[in-house]
Amino acid sequence: MLDLKFIRENTNLVKQAVQNKREKVDIDKLIALDSQRRELLQKVEKLKQERNTASQAIAKQKKEGKSADADIANMQQVSNEIKNLDNQVKEVESAAEEVQQWIPNMPHPSTPVGVGEQDNVEVKKWGRLPEMDFQPKPHWELAENLGIIDFARGAKVSGAFFVNYVGLGAKLERSLINFMLDLHVEKHGYTEVFPPFLVNRTTMFATGQLPKLEEDMYHTQVDDLFLIPTAEVPVTNLHRDENLEERDLPIKYTAYTPCFRREAGSYGKDTRGLVRIHQFDKVEMVKFVKPGTSYDELETLLAEAEDVLQLLELPYRVIELCTADLSFAAAKCYDIEVWAAGAQKWLEVSSCSTFETFQARRANIRYRNESTGKLEFVHTLNGSGLALPRTVIAILENYQTDEGTVMVPEVLRRYFGRDVIK
RNA sequence: GGAGAGGUGGCCGAGCGGCUGAAGGCACAGGUUUGCUAAACCUGCGUAGGGGCAACUCUACCGAGGGUUCGAAUCCCUCCCUCUCCGCCA
Secondary structure: OOOHHHHHHOHHHHHHHHHHOOOOOOHHHHHHHHHHHHHHHHHHHHHHHHHHHHHHHHHHHHHOOOOOHHHHHHHHHHHHHHHHHHHHHHHHHHHHHHHHOOOOOOOOOOOOOOOOHHHOEEEEEEOOOOOOOOOOOOHHHHHHHHOOEEHHHHHHHOOOOOOEEOOHHHHHHHHHHHHHHHHHHHHOOOEEEOOOOEEOHHHHHHOOOOOOOHHHOOEEOOOOEEEOOOOHHHHHHHHOOEEEEHHHOOEEEEEEEEEEOOOOOOOOOOOOOOOOOOEEEEEEEEEEEOHHHHHHHHHHHHHHHHHHHHHHOOOEEEEEOOOOOOOOOOOEEEEEEEEEOOOOEEEEEEEEEEOOOHHHHHHOEEEEOOOOOOEEEOEEEEEEEEEHHHHHHHHHHHOEOOOOOEEOOHHHHHHHOOOEEO
16 A cells, blocks of 8 residues: 555656556546545534534533533534534545555566566576486476376366375475475574464455455455465564564564465466466565665565575576566565476566565554654565475476486485485 | 453553543653662653644544444444353364
8 A cells, every 4th residue: 555645745656656567546536535535624623623622611511500502402513514524534535545455556666667577677597407418308297207296186176276296296395395494494584483374354455465366366255264375465464553663673484384376367378287276385485674674675585585496406587577567566576487497498486575665554564763763664575485386396397317207406305305206 | 152251552451421642550762860780750752644834733543333422432232353161173
């Protein structure tokens, strides 16, 4: 959510940002509603002042044993007017909020302006692409041959794009989760949390999934709860409606959770294997930081996510998203794409973003600025570190041998207990 | 699911129609005293939204939303949450 005052004072900037993000919101309507609101407020507040004064006078009169009937009758009128105006204010306010909640965050000035994927900027490449003297297989073939992923039974149990990991496949998943969590806790200084996987509407709104992405989420109707599409949601909301202490910042959490996404409308794309599935595992990092530090924190966050791939010795590149590709709530975002040798493709395994105060304002997460004594919104950031399925793809495809077996990355062996999947 | 109790400022906690934005305490900040620390004393200390160049001023907020009333933290209704007990179940 953007600050209404900011929108009022920077209307053209906001309009430009909406356009750059390729969203559609009627900012002029919001401005009109806002000035209407203030007009009504002035009227009704004046009446309330009158009422307060009169009420005191009535109290005094009664105490002195005098009749206050005339004043009371008079105030009945005023009270009705107030009720009337209050209702109008409420209507105008909710109309304004309805518009406001559809306004995306402002992209950071450093974000390249663009109209689509093609305008994203590659900022870094790491590692050497594996060279193989045989035809590398796609991961689904490897996984099925090795008996570590059962696509058919996953589909039987739940439907297309649900998978069942078996034996060493299941263990690989667990090993990766443990490796990543340990790394972020021990080396990067994060606190591990294990949050709820079902969250309420308020929570979904606070991080910006609602209202825009309602169709993308699994929803339990009876209780009006949503399955989380990412740990970002419950973890960021841990501090919703809280005032944090400056000395406690930055607060850094890492969490493993499964993620549930309906992927509505994306069928026909990446239909094979693990590339796009409805339930996947992810280790996430979330930070609450002081406003001035958020862009440095973003760089650190990115480096910490990269660290996972470097330790796994998987080649990757870092992409800076252009305005058109930025998510609704993000101000700046880097994607990390890992190389998959079988598919000969770069696959997104991480997205590291700063939201500035956008989520904090929706979620009402503030901190006391010690030098000013004022409460200010924190900046929130999050990044995947990493999403598991595509990491698994990269491991299977990049570490495969001509015999169809898969070498286990060095760093994973103490978790996995063996050095080859065969 | 059933029965009770309760949700007040950063925290604890009083208030149960007007004198309460809210006693008192703790915490915090500034000051006085002090060899240092501590203690004691004094002062200050909520948030949001309007209006004003500003000093300042108005309005709202006691879990949320409605209602009664000239006036609601206080009375009524609905909902949410927490705790205790019972039942059921991992």
